[in-house]
Amino acid sequence: MKTIKVNIVTPDGPVCETDANTIIAVTEAGEIGILPGHVAMVAPLKIGSLRLIKDGVTEHVAVHGGFLEVRPDVVTVLAQSAEMASTIDIARAQAAAKRAEATLRAKKDDYDYQVVELELKRAINRISVYETRKK
CATH class of the missing domain: 2.60.15.10 (F0F1 ATP synthase delta/epsilon subunit, N-terminal)
Incomplete structure (x- = not known):
């Protein structure tokens, strides 16, 4: 092929x-x-x-x-x-997702929510890609 x-x-x-x-x-x-x-x-x-x-x-x-x-x-x-x-540090990705989720839940005025949401999307993507490779 x-x-x-x-x-x-x-x-x-x-x-x-x-x-x-x-x-x-x-x-x-x-x-x-x-x-x-x-x-x-x-x-x-x-x-x-x-x-x-x-x-x-x-x-x-x-x-x-x-x-x-x-x-x-x-x-x-x-x-x-x-x-x-194969190179994703899953523990680091999970920790980043938890931090971003906590920041979004805090709803403080000084956070740039678009930046935090982007960080969360990246962390979720890394976790998803890591988990997909094991299937």
């Missing part, structure tokens, strides 16, 4: 360079599937799981925003942050 090269890059550097038969990403317009030879495009990403499928094995990546650039021979993900499921 044909493959397409996948590069995932953050401001901190490369996260993953691999090949995949199929890439499934969560974009602002919805979920998109990409196969080798896909038409060139650029799409903004939402916080979500990026799935890289190769020979029937799915690898999950927690992606927190950014852009997906598709060319017929390579997909580049330029993400604000991204973590392979």
